[in-house]
Amino acid sequence: MGISQIFDSPLTSFILCFIFTYILGYFIIFKNWNIKYRAEASSCLMSLAHGTPVFIMSIISIFQSQKTLSLFEFATARFDLSLPNTDFQYRVLEFSIAYFLTDLLHYLIWNLNDYLFIAHHIVTLYVLMTCRYLFDHGAVAILGILILAEITASCQNSWSLARFRKADSAKAASIFEFMSPIFYAYYSLVRGIIAPLFVMKIIYLFATSAVIPRWAWISWIVVTLGGIGFSLRWVSLLWMDLYRRKFGAVKKLS
Numbered sequence: 001m002g003i004s005q006i007f008d009s010p011l012t013s014f015i016l017c018f019i020f021t022y023i024l025g026y027f028i029i030f031k032n033w034n035i036k037y038r039a040e041a042s043s044c045l046m047s048l049a050h051g052t053p054v055f056i057m058s059i060i061s062i063f064q065s066q067k068t069l070s071l072f073e074f075a076t077a078r079f080d081l082s083l084p085n086t087d088f089q090y091r092v093l094e095f096s097i098a099y100f101l102t103d104l105l106h107y108l109i110w111n112l113n114d115y116l117f118i119a120h121h122i123v124t125l126y127v128l129m130t131c132r133y134l135f136d137h138g139a140v141a142i143l144g145i146l147i148l149a150e151i152t153a154s155c156q157n158s159w160s161l162a163r164f165r166k167a168d169s170a171k172a173a174s175i176f177e178f179m180s181p182i183f184y185a186y187y188s189l190v191r192g193i194i195a196p197l198f199v200m201k202i203i204y205l206f207a208t209s210a211v212i213p214r215w216a217w218i219s220w221i222v223v224t225l226g227g228i229g230f231s232l233r234w235v236s237l238l239w240m241d242l243y244r245r246k247f248g249a250v251k252k253l254s
Contacts, residue, residue: 010091014098021049022102037164039110043103044157044164050099051153054092058143058150061089065140077201079140081209089139093132096146100125120230123223130216137211141202145224148195152187159183184238191231199224 025042033041063069065086066079073079104121107114131142159179165172199221206217 009094011094011098014095015102018046018049018099018102021046022106033165034168039106041161041164043106044160046099046103046106047153048157050096051150051157054096054099055147055150055153057088057092057095058147061086061092062140062143064088074144077141077144077198077205079144079205081137081141081205081211083140084136085139089143090132092143093128093139097125097128097132100128116230120227123226127220127223131220135212135216138206138217141205142220145195145199145202148190148198149227152183152190155179155183155186180238180242184235184242187231187235188239191228191235195228199228 022042022045025045026038029045030038030041062074062079065083065088066074069079100121104118104125107118107121111117127142131138159176162172162176162179166176167173202224203221206212206221
C-alpha cells in the first residue's frame, strides 16, 4: 500500500478522533484533577474509547469472515487462514493502529523514560501494521489475540482512574481498594492462563499454514509472548503491593 492510500484510508480520521478524545479528557473531563495525573487519565480515556469498541468489532469481523465458525471453534482458535482478510478487518486494524500511534505520542511527550511501555507500543504497531499493509491473510489470528488483549481494558482503565484519583477522593480510594483484588485476579486469569493457551493454538495454526511467511508469524508470536510476559510481571508487582498493604496493615493493628 502506498503513502497516498494510507492517507486515503480511515487511519487519519481515527488518529484525529483519538487526539480529540485525549484533548477532551485533558482540558475538560479531568481539568480539575492533579496535574500529575491529568495526562495519564486522558490516556486511559483514549484506551477506554479503543478497548471495548475494538473488542466488539474484532469478534464481529472474525465471524463475518469465517462464515461457518462455531463458538467452540472461535474459543479454540480454529480459524481458516486460507480465507483472505476482509475490508472490515482492515478497518479494525487501522482503528487499533491509530490508537497505539496516538498513545505512543502521549508517552513520548509525557513519559519518555517509560521505556517498557514505549517499546510495547512500538512492537505492537509493528505487528498491526505488517498484518494490515504487507499481507492479505492472517488478520483473523491477530484480531483473535487482540480480543484477549482488550477484554480486560475496561476493568483496567476503571481501576487506573480510581488509582489516580484515590489521594484526592475518598470514594475513588474505596473503589480502588474494592476493585484491586478483582481486577488482579481477572487480569491474571486472562493473561496467565487463557492467553497462553490461545497463543499455542495460533502457533499451531501458523505452523501448519503457508499463507504467512515464517519470519512474519514467528516475529508476531515473539512480540505476543513478550507482551504476555510483560503483563504477568506487571500484575505480579501489583499482587505484591496488595499483599504488603493488606498484611502490613494487619501487622500494625496487631
